[in-house]
Amino acid sequence: MLLLLLGIIFLxxxxxxxxxxxxxxxxWTTGESTTSDLWINCTTSGCSPASTGxxxxxxxxxxxxxxxxxxxxxxxxxxxxxxxxxxxRFFLTGTFQILASLFVMSGAIIYTxxxxxxxxxxxxxxxxxxxxxxAFPLALISGLIYVILRKRE
Amino acid sequence: xxxxxxxxxxxxxxxxxxxSQAIAIYTGWERHALVGSDIRLSCSFxxxxxxxxxxxxxxxxxxxxxxxSISIFHxxxxxxxxxxxxxxxxxxxxxxxPGRRDGSILLKNLELNDNGTFTxxxxxxxxxxxxxxxxxxxxxxxxxxxxxxxTGAIIGVVLGLLVLIVVIxxxxxxxxxxxxFSLSVSKHGKKKKEGSQQxxxxxxxxxxxxIKV
Numbered sequence: 001m002l003l004l005l006l007g008i009i010f011l012x013x014x015x016x017x018x019x020x021x022x023x024x025x026x027x028w029t030t031g032e033s034t035t036s037d038l039w040i041n042c043t044t045s046g047c048s049p050a051s052t053g054x055x056x057x058x059x060x061x062x063x064x065x066x067x068x069x070x071x072x073x074x075x076x077x078x079x080x081x082x083x084x085x086x087x088x089r090f091f092l093t094g095t096f097q098i099l100a101s102l103f104v105m106s107g108a109i110i111y112t113x114x115x116x117x118x119x120x121x122x123x124x125x126x127x128x129x130x131x132x133x134x135a136f137p138l139a140l141i142s143g144l145i146y147v148i149l150r151k152r153e
Numbered sequence: 154x155x156x157x158x159x160x161x162x163x164x165x166x167x168x169x170x171x172x173s174q175a176i177a178i179y180t181g182w183e184r185h186a187l188v189g190s191d192i193r194l195s196c197s198f199x200x201x202x203x204x205x206x207x208x209x210x211x212x213x214x215x216x217x218x219x220x221x222s223i224s225i226f227h228x229x230x231x232x233x234x235x236x237x238x239x240x241x242x243x244x245x246x247x248x249x250x251p252g253r254r255d256g257s258i259l260l261k262n263l264e265l266n267d268n269g270t271f272t273x274x275x276x277x278x279x280x281x282x283x284x285x286x287x288x289x290x291x292x293x294x295x296x297x298x299x300x301x302x303x304t305g306a307i308i309g310v311v312l313g314l315l316v317l318i319v320v321i322x323x324x325x326x327x328x329x330x331x332x333x334f335s336l337s338v339s340k341h342g343k344k345k346k347e348g349s350q351q352x353x354x355x356x357x358x359x360x361x362x363x364i365k366v
Contacts, residue, residue, distance in 0.1 A: 054303050061307035068312070 001152070008149070011142045012077070012097070016070045018135035019104065023063040027126035028111065036123060038063070055114045059107045063132070066103035070139060073097040077146065090146040097143030104136045176200045176283030180273050183289045186263050187296065193248060194288055195257040196273035200280045206231070209276045210249065210256030214241070216269040226258055240266070263292050 026037040034043045038060055041048055050056055073096030080090050111129065177199040186192045196210065209229040215222035225236040226245060233247040241260065249257040256275055260267065267290060274285035 049300060054298065057298075057301065057303035058307055061304040064304070065308055065311055068308075 008142070008145060009077075011138065011145070012070075012074055015097075015101075015135050015138040015142055016067070016074065018131050018138065019063070019067050019070055019100075022128045022131040022135060023067060025128050028129045029115065029123045030126040031123035034123065035126065037126075037128070053117075055110060055117075059111050059114075062103045062107035062110070066100045066107065066139075069096050069100035069103065073100065073143070073146075081151075084151045086151060088151050090149055090151070094143045094146030097139055097146055101136050101139035101143060104132055104139060108132045108136065176275060176277055176280045178273055178275050178283055178286040180271075180286040180288040183291065185291050185293065188263060188265060188292055188294050190263055191259060191261045192263060192290070193257055193259050194271055194273075194290070195255070196249070196275065196286070197255050197257075198275040198277065198283070200254075200277040202277055202280045204252060204254055205278050207278045208251050208254075210251065211274050212256075212258055213272045213274070214239075214269055215272070216240075216266070219269075222270075222272065228256060260290075265292055265294070267292050 023038070026039050027035050028038055029036045034041065037050065038056065039050055041050055073093045076096060077090060077093040080088075080093055084090070108129070111132075115125075178196065179198065180194065180196045184192060184194065194212075196212070207230070209227070211224060211228070212226035213222045214225045223239055225239055225241050226247065227234045228247065228249075228251060231251075235245045235247060236242055244261045246259040246261065247257075248259045249255040254275075254277075256273060270287050270289050272285045272287045275283070
């Protein structure tokens with residue numbers, strides 16, 4: 001029982017950490033001498049803030065929202081752990097976690113679709129982009145587990 | 154006491170060596186404008202000397218990407234001379250007040266090619282040692298969206314919806330609970346009244362035969 005609990009919390013925290021790293025470090029595309037990212041564009045000569053287009057701002061907003069929702073769901077999990085009756089399901093926690101995963105998915109999709117617009121040819125996607133795509137199924141699975149899980153004892 | 158202070162300050166001003174009396178020129182740092190609009194580039198200076206009659210203002214312009222600057226405005230001897238051959242002919246106007254140390258110019262009907270650096274140099278004889286000050290002009294076709302506005306808007310809307318849903322949920326629960334409570338109170342009250350009436354009915358009258366004497 002305790003093992004199951006620890007496993008679930010570990011999964012949730014892993015998804016959360018991936019989300020944080022993907023949003024903050026922001027190496028979404030890399031080239032030979034440039035990295036073109038969510039917040040800042042860097043070349044070997046210097047860094048400048050990212051373009052103020054509408055789509056990149058929406059990607060920023062969606063990633064931040066997914067972090068907020070995942071944190072909220074962790075907090076709600078601990079609340080519900082102590083206040084739920086026996087046999088109850090962690091619906092609220094699961095809902096928030098699934099919403100967080102949906103936000104990450106939409107952010108990654110928007111970035112993929114729009115990247116030809118603001119990224120020059122020849123640049124490949126960086127590790128933050130891959131982390132975002134990995135965080136999405138992790139968060140989804142974690143949310144589904146919460147919805148199915150029943151509280152015992 | 155006050156007169157003493159005034160006299161000492163005047164004496165100090167006179168004693169201050171010539172090198173520290175430099176003229177300080179102030180313009181903006183950067184100006185943004187839309188194509189077709191007018192913009193006022195302000196220039197003023199600070200000098201320890203009184204404003205002399207031979208005060209001069211001159212503005213020079215260096216386009217973005219070019220290394221040469223051309224002179225576009227000069228004020229001297231009480232008369233203003235505006236550009237009549239260069240890129241700003243018929244678009245430049247002097248709106249400053251040299252008596253108040255203001256040497257501002259007005260650029261009309263801006264074009265995209267007007268991006269560049271404008272430098273103002275003022276001289277207030279005998280105070281002529283100073284560093285000219287530059288203001289950068291950026292001309293846009295349409296107003297650009299500032300970074301972070303849309304981000305903040307999306308986050309705010311979603312969080313606001315979340316708070317709204319939570320509030321509505323608790324409100325519904327509260328209302329439903331109150332309605333259920335009031336319903337159960339009225340039912341309970343009715344049952345109580347009926348119950349008490351029933352109990353008074355079947356109470357048997359005292360049997361006189363059973364009363365012992």
